Amino acid sequence: MLVLTRKLGESITIDDRIRVTVVAIKGQQVKLGVEAPPETRVYRQEVYDRILEENRRAAAAQPGDLAALRAWWQRSQR
């Protein structure tokens, strides 16, 4: 991993198109500002990881599952 030391207000540039700036530092929290083209997707890592994991679990669905879900749904509506 590339490790860079930055002060408050300083930035790094990635790929000529993405700029990350240290906007605020308070105790253990660092606030980062990201300037990037609109097609760039920026995620909080823990949220990204959670959705990735859920997608992988969901991708294991089998052909018979639709009927099972339908039965579950009908029971839950009563």
Added chain:
Amino acid sequence: MPAQLVPFARVEPAVPAVWHFPAGILGFPEVKAYRFLAAAPGPFRWLQAHEVPLAFVVVDPWLVVPDYHVALDASALHTLNAHAESTLTAVAIVTLPSQPADPPTVNLQGPLVLNLDTGLAMQLVLAHGPYHTRHPLVAPPVPAP
């Protein structure tokens, strides 16, 4: 103001069969094209990848949470090529439990947003708000008459 999302169940007859996900679905970035299989009885649908054996069960999130709300940022609008008059909807991915006794869950934090005008789609990642990846799949209570 960006376009409001319309519940999937309301627009389903007008939903194109084929969808292009320019960034794929998280975890499957190389798979860009999906299609909805023909409507089955009940609210669940298959969203099936073209050319690779990959499919997700999806549901209209508004059936689970009637006041479901997501905000689209500029990046999402760009990806979907959406503007104020665009007709947008969303589906949520359903996960079956690993233990049969547990309820199925629905991912309300990572909805698949669809632009009916362009056939472009993306998985949204909601950092803020009340929604989780494992919302119990239970119909909302029917209001007392």
